[in-house]
Amino acid sequence: ALGVFSFNGNKIITTSGGGMLVGRDGELIEHARHLAAQARDPAPHYEHSAIGHNYRLSNLLAAVGRGQLFALDDKVRARGRVNLRYRENLSDLPGLAFMPCAGYGRPNCWLTCLTLVPERFGATRDDVLVALAAVDIEARPVWKPMHLQPVFADVPCVGGGVAADLFDRGLCLPSGSALTEAEQDEIIDRIRRCARG
Numbered sequence: 001a002l003g004v005f006s007f008n009g010n011k012i013i014t015t016s017g018g019g020m021l022v023g024r025d026g027e028l029i030e031h032a033r034h035l036a037a038q039a040r041d042p043a044p045h046y047e048h049s050a051i052g053h054n055y056r057l058s059n060l061l062a063a064v065g066r067g068q069l070f071a072l073d074d075k076v077r078a079r080g081r082v083n084l085r086y087r088e089n090l091s092d093l094p095g096l097a098f099m100p101c102a103g104y105g106r107p108n109c110w111l112t113c114l115t116l117v118p119e120r121f122g123a124t125r126d127d128v129l130v131a132l133a134a135v136d137i138e139a140r141p142v143w144k145p146m147h148l149q150p151v152f153a154d155v156p157c158v159g160g161g162v163a164a165d166l167f168d169r170g171l172c173l174p175s176g177s178a179l180t181e182a183e184q185d186e187i188i189d190r191i192r193r194c195a196r197g
Contacts, residue, residue, distance in 0.1 A: 038054055095196075117169065125170065135190060
């Protein structure tokens with residue numbers, strides 16, 4: 001088994017892109033390294049028996065990411081405080097629910113997501129997005145499910161109803177480690193204003 005970590009620009013540790021593959025199976029790791037290095041065969045010329053890609057993270061960007069490891073615990077704690085403040089200040093609103101936390105682990109609170117039931121909350125997810133955008137607060141819908149992406153329109157799908165519902169009603173709130181309490185208070189206030197009075 002392998003583990004995958006993303007270092008995209010919006011992650012807790014970022015190298016502006018790229019990621020990390022980890023595992024204990026040396027053979028799988030070597031195969032992944034081979035594919036990530038264009039799958040070039042050991043020959044004096046460029047020869048490829050498999051399709052590979054240039055997916056290697058540069059040493060410079062890897063050093064940037066590695067340097068952030070020293071502050072990882074602080075960043076996770078900061079995001080946990082952001083998540084807790086949202087929950088404390090919005091959980092009383094009817095029709096609003098936060099992403100549940102699994103009992104078998106500890107969340108890193110990378111992102112705080114909620115769902116809205118418009119009939120109970122008094123506004124749709126898109127209404128809240130527009131209200132936040134009106135004051136330059138960036139929030140986003142939760143991810144659009146793969147089976148709803150145009151590129152997969154002709155591919156058979158089994159299930160998908162839960163993911164489609166979450167996409168229709170789900171909202172990702174600003175959750176960065178550097179989010180100030182004043183900034184978060186403005187977000188909370190704007191969301192509360194959208195709720196049924």
